[in-house]
Amino acid sequence: MLNVPPPSALWHFRPQPILDESFSSWFCRTAWQNGLYPADLYRIALPGARMHRIDLDRFACDELVENLAQHTGINTDTLWNRSFRAWDGQLNEDCSKHGKLLWLPPAGTDRTCKSFGQQVCPDCLREHQTPYLKRHWRLSFVTGCTRHQRLLIDRCPECSAPIQPLFTSAHSDSVAICSKCGFDLRRTPQTSNCHHTDLTIQKDLIETAEDGWTYMGKYSDVYSLSYFRILWVTYRLLATGQFAKSLRNWCSTHLGEAIPSSNIPLIKEIELLNPRCRQALVRHAHLLMQDWPHKFVAACQASNISSKDLIKGYDKEPFALWDTVRCHLHTPSTETSAEVIDAAKRHLLSQDICPTYKELTQLIGIKFQARRHMAESGRNCIHYGVHRYWKLDGVSSEIRTAAKKAARREGENIGPWVDKVLRLALEQNP
Ligand SMILES: [Zn+2]
Ligand SMILES: [Zn+2]
Known part of the structure; x- marks a missing residue:
């Protein structure tokens, strides 16, 4: 029989979410106040799990939020209302599904590319003794601070890195620090005023x-x-x-x-x-x-x-x-049907004219790129080859085919294989 774990005690430090604070901002503050990195807090709140580079405002799971609520005494709804889930049905259908969300780009990275989904107002950060991130700063149509009437920033002014408070060094003001170079975002030079x-x-x-x-x-x-x-x-x-x-x-x-x-x-x-x-x-x-x-x-x-x-x-x-x-704004379809092209081909052949794309478009009167393959090739020469790495003028088709075969045998792509062979030939005939 399994032992039922005793009810967990409340953590010693339990900061309350500030008015319009985002979930990840509150999560960072809770971590630092308990002397932890956000990644450590994640592992404690969700035993056995690792935070990696997830966008916590979007991908916090039910179990994480329930455990956090249990250890901080804060209602789960209060926490969910600070995450992207609050916009489900309003901006997007379901933020938990994978794929791009309209108006809510990822913070930090999008697959392997940079993504500037976290914005801040340097003045707002400076104004509060404990800086925090507002949840509206994640919306990409939000670009200015209504309080300070200036443009938000979405990257570090010093090193251009995306703003990622979950990965900053141990610091009580962590959400105001660039995770890459340590620049204090509160020292950002004055940005433009908003109209x-x-x-x-x-x-x-x-x-x-x-x-x-x-x-x-x-x-x-x-x-x-x-x-x-x-x-x-x-x-x-x-x-x-x-x-x-x-x-x-x-x-x-x-x-x-x-x-x-x-x-x-x-x-x-x-x-x-x-x-x-x-x-x-x-x-x-x-x-x-x-x-x-x-x-x-x-x-x-x-x-x-x-x-x-x-x-x-x-x-x-x-x-x-x-x-x-x-x-x-409706425009009638200009797509040419297969039947029309077939009829035009028959007509041209009856006149002893090769039904090339040029002849067919002249006869029909409109272009039909989507069905271009239905036209006859007007060229008598052999096709050059389809491999995109394999376009070297003057190399015969037999040699190309043989080289491709040889490369495949060696488990190589054609480019590196040709490179290797040419190097060898040059070494022998310097
Ligand atoms: Zn502001
Ligand atoms: Zn930086």
Whole structure:
């Protein structure tokens, strides 16, 4: 028969969560106050487990939170409300599932890349005797401090490392210290001031996320989950891709902005954009969401954005977006069917013309890249080869095939194998 463990005693030091503190911030403070590293506290609270590099605001498990509640006397709901779980159903469906979350990028690392999901206001950190992290600082549409009216920072000003308080050295002010170089974030030089408009937009968005719904023109009351999904689609269009510049110009003109939006880099990994860039893009995205869907439709039409650019799978997008696109931005499919291509091929062959892609597109009148393989190759030469490492002009196809075979025999890729053979030949004939 198993022995039932006695009820655990409360830990000696049990700091209460501060007003709007995040879960990981409270976890750090609890660790330091008990003379532990956060990783040690994790192992004690969850016997046998290791913290590694998990994002604790997102991936704290039920057992961890229940054990922490048991040892600190703090209600589990109070702790959950400080984690990402508080945004489930408001911003994302379920944060415990793997995959990217909208508006909540990881803190520290995203797989093997840096991720700047933890932001701080240096003034707020300096203001409190015990610095702590606010839970709203994890939201990527939050870019400024409403109290100090300045931009947040999302990386160490000294070494550019992401802010990761869970991995700092033993220090009571650990959440204010860079985990990589030890720089005190409270000493960050003054960042830019935030415009009143941006702080108002941010406040509106936080309220929408907390209320769980908002008003969207003819669609009336809409769940915040749908609203933030549409805001994300809009934000992404502004941040990257072929329409970004044109959309940004449209927004800048309508907002009467003096500073061109071209000073925001066009990068694919939009989660890496710093608070300054995100603030400008959120301002633009928020403008396009106003008076829904009229501004959005006008901006898309001015930028030649149509349904195929906006909706990839009809079942995935919120109704307010899907219906808007269907009513105002729908473009008929220009895809050429296989039957049409077959008929065109038959016609060309009857005229003794080889049905190449060029001949077929001239006859049909539209391009059909997706079915290009149905056209005949107009070339009589042998295909050069398909291996991407194997493109050396002047090497015959027989030698290429033989070399690939030899490399495979030796368990090598073709590149290193060719390199080895060439080195050998050069050594013999210096
Ligand atoms: Zn502040
Ligand atoms: Zn640093």
